[in-house]
Amino acid sequence: MIVAAVYANSLHGPLLRDDKTAIVLDRRASDPARWREIFTQTYWHGLNNDPIYRPLTTLSFLLNRMVTGDAPWGFRAVNITLHAVVCVAVYALALRLLGGTLGAWIAAALFAVHAVHTEAVTAIVGRADMAVTLLLVLITWVYLATPPNENVRPWRLGAVFLLTAIAVFCKETAFVVLPWIVFMVLWRRWAGSRGPESAKRAARSPARRGRAEWVLILGAGLVCASALGLRYALFDRLSRPGDWIPMIDNPLGSASPGQRILTAIGLLGDYLRLLVWPHPLCCDYSYPQIPVAGALTEPAVLVGLAWIAGFIVSFFLVGRLASSYTWTVAVWCLGFFLITYAMISNAVLVIGTIFGERLIYLPSVAFCMGFGLLIARLAAHAGPRGKIGIGLLCAGVLVANAVLTVRRNRDWRDPMALWSQSVRVCPSSARCWLNLAMAYESRGDFDKAAELIRRSLELYDGEWSHHHALAELLARRNDFEGAAAEHRRAFELAKGKFRVQEAYKVGQCYMALHRPAAAVRAFEVVIKLDPNYAAALNNMAYLQATSDPPVRDLDQAARHIKRAIELAPDSPTLLDTGVDVHLARGERDLAIQLLRRALSVADKEHRLHARLRQRLDELTASRPSTSPSATRPSP
Numbered sequence: 001m002i003v004a005a006v007y008a009n010s011l012h013g014p015l016l017r018d019d020k021t022a023i024v025l026d027r028r029a030s031d032p033a034r035w036r037e038i039f040t041q042t043y044w045h046g047l048n049n050d051p052i053y054r055p056l057t058t059l060s061f062l063l064n065r066m067v068t069g070d071a072p073w074g075f076r077a078v079n080i081t082l083h084a085v086v087c088v089a090v091y092a093l094a095l096r097l098l099g100g101t102l103g104a105w106i107a108a109a110l111f112a113v114h115a116v117h118t119e120a121v122t123a124i125v126g127r128a129d130m131a132v133t134l135l136l137v138l139i140t141w142v143y144l145a146t147p148p149n150e151n152v153r154p155w156r157l158g159a160v161f162l163l164t165a166i167a168v169f170c171k172e173t174a175f176v177v178l179p180w181i182v183f184m185v186l187w188r189r190w191a192g193s194r195g196p197e198s199a200k201r202a203a204r205s206p207a208r209r210g211r212a213e214w215v216l217i218l219g220a221g222l223v224c225a226s227a228l229g230l231r232y233a234l235f236d237r238l239s240r241p242g243d244w245i246p247m248i249d250n251p252l253g254s255a256s257p258g259q260r261i262l263t264a265i266g267l268l269g270d271y272l273r274l275l276v277w278p279h280p281l282c283c284d285y286s287y288p289q290i291p292v293a294g295a296l297t298e299p300a301v302l303v304g305l306a307w308i309a310g311f312i313v314s315f316f317l318v319g320r321l322a323s324s325y326t327w328t329v330a331v332w333c334l335g336f337f338l339i340t341y342a343m344i345s346n347a348v349l350v351i352g353t354i355f356g357e358r359l360i361y362l363p364s365v366a367f368c369m370g371f372g373l374l375i376a377r378l379a380a381h382a383g384p385r386g387k388i389g390i391g392l393l394c395a396g397v398l399v400a401n402a403v404l405t406v407r408r409n410r411d412w413r414d415p416m417a418l419w420s421q422s423v424r425v426c427p428s429s430a431r432c433w434l435n436l437a438m439a440y441e442s443r444g445d446f447d448k449a450a451e452l453i454r455r456s457l458e459l460y461d462g463e464w465s466h467h468h469a470l471a472e473l474l475a476r477r478n479d480f481e482g483a484a485a486e487h488r489r490a491f492e493l494a495k496g497k498f499r500v501q502e503a504y505k506v507g508q509c510y511m512a513l514h515r516p517a518a519a520v521r522a523f524e525v526v527i528k529l530d531p532n533y534a535a536a537l538n539n540m541a542y543l544q545a546t547s548d549p550p551v552r553d554l555d556q557a558a559r560h561i562k563r564a565i566e567l568a569p570d571s572p573t574l575l576d577t578g579v580d581v582h583l584a585r586g587e588r589d590l591a592i593q594l595l596r597r598a599l600s601v602a603d604k605e606h607r608l609h610a611r612l613r614q615r616l617d618e619l620t621a622s623r624p625s626t627s628p629s630a631t632r633p634s635p
Contacts, residue, residue, distance in 0.1 A: 538564045
């Protein structure tokens with residue numbers, strides 16, 4: 001009920017940011033017939049250099065769509081429900097770990113309303129983070145269900161292995177399960193040695209500990225290794241090379257290990273600050289909002305060290321004042337937080353982003369547990385007035401977070417609201433300014449959009465997609481000269497298939513400027529990079545068949561259009577270009593054959609149908625052919 005209340009105003013927001021890529025643009029998430037592709041292709045469809053593998057997450061999108069349809073509320077309802085289930089799991093684990101309902105209820109309630117969770121719950125792609133959190137909490141709950149003086153039962157081992165297998169196919173952060181299981185085994189032995197003498201004897205007894213814990217560790221390791229092996233078999237790599245991680249996403253991709261560690265210290269301080277007071281929040285912290293730290297004396301690192309020192313001091317003070325059992329639970333919370341944070345810190349492994357609020361969803365379990373433990377222990381030793389004060393403090397924290405969550409949900413109501421708020425919080429994020437520009441463009445305010453894109457480029461000039469966005473905007477305003485310049489800059493910065501795309505866009509701009517020689521040079525670059533780029537072959541053939549010398553080359557035009565038609569034999573656009581080439585070569589009968597073939601594949605609703613019919617009628621009536629247009633849209 002608490003989760004439903006604080007997230008009710010997010011139900012009808014549109015799909016934004018990565019949700020569009022993962023749900024709207026990915027056909028696997030809408031076509032049940034393509035379910036096999038979910039298990040054989042990368043999570044980000046089409047980005048084969050990025051071997052992120054989350055088939056169960058994508059499968060959940062497909063099933064979600066099959067049940068609730070395309071409406072965003074259906075996806076959000078599932079996310080909200082999943083968050084509620086995670087809260088119940090946190091309560092169950094806290095009840096087992098903290099040993100009292102008060103602490104467990106407070107931990108679960110804070111987890112339910114904490115405002116830092118809004119991105120994970122409201123953004124549909126945050127489902128992966130919630131799923132991993134649920135599964136890791138359940139794994140911990142199953143393991144802790146075994147008394148310290150008993151072996152882990154076989155069915156519990158099987159449950160842990162099954163939950164681990166599901167988790168690693170939801171998101172790669174689930175691989176933290178292996179070091180976490182090792183920590184739990186060591187923690188239980190240490191905690192047992194601090195208990196009563198009977199518990200100490202049980203903890204020291206190899207017979208009682210048995211070999212089940214080793215089976216647990218080895219089995220979880222085998223599951224993780226199998227998942228990594230499958231990923232390698234499918235994509236020939238386990239991770240994206242550092243230089244393939246865009247600077248704007250994560251500048252730590254090309255940083256040294258020392259720089260990554262220093263930056264991780266500063267970011268840990270930022271995460272702790274958001275856990276203590278989650279305001280203001282932002283959905284994007286891209287470069288150069290968070291620069292790479294290069295020295296221990298940098299302000300960001302010093303602030304991070306101050307936050308860490310404050311938590312360490314508080315931790316040991318609580319440990320000295322509390323009972324032995326409270327101290328062992330506090331150590332458990334610290335271990336959970338540090339191990340799960342290590343996975344997102346970029347200090348151990350470089351991930352796809354430098355900082356993200358939804359990444360802290362899993363580590364925040366430990367923070368909420370610690371808060372519940374603290375309140376429960378304070379209430380247990382306080383007098384009547386103290387209990388009232390503690391109750392007011394606890395209620396204030398919960399209400400404040402609930403209010404912040406409801407307010408934050410409003411920012412996700414439309415792109416303009418989200419990105420206007422984002423540039424206020426992160427004014428140095430180049431991507432925030434770009435996305436705000438796209439929001440203005442969607443409203444038809446092209447001048448404002450161009451101004452904002454240029455502002456993003458002032459912050460960071462090295463991202464090809466920003467130059468591409470400005471070029472597309474300039475082309476819509478018929479500034480093809482400026483568009484060509486931006487596409488050339490994007491070509492210099494892009495990698496892989498995106499270089500091909502930008503070179504092709506340059507050629508299109510030159511065609512619009514009636515500069516066939518420059519357009520041919522651009523398309524030659526495209527064909528050199530990708531000999532099977534049918535659109536470039538088509539445009540080359542058209543220019544070489546219809547332009548004046550020295551661009552005119554009928555033999556080359558014939559070869560190019562022949563290859564293009566082989567690649568896409570049912571494209572009316574390519575067949576129409578073939579007609580131009582044959583007419584330029586004086587091959588009237590071949591042109592008539594291609595026109596008939598084009599009409600057989602282009603229905604009456606096709607934009608070229610009328611033109612094709614007219615040309616065929618003119619040729620078969622022995623009248624002169626209509627002149628080809630100056631430019632031709634590509635397939």
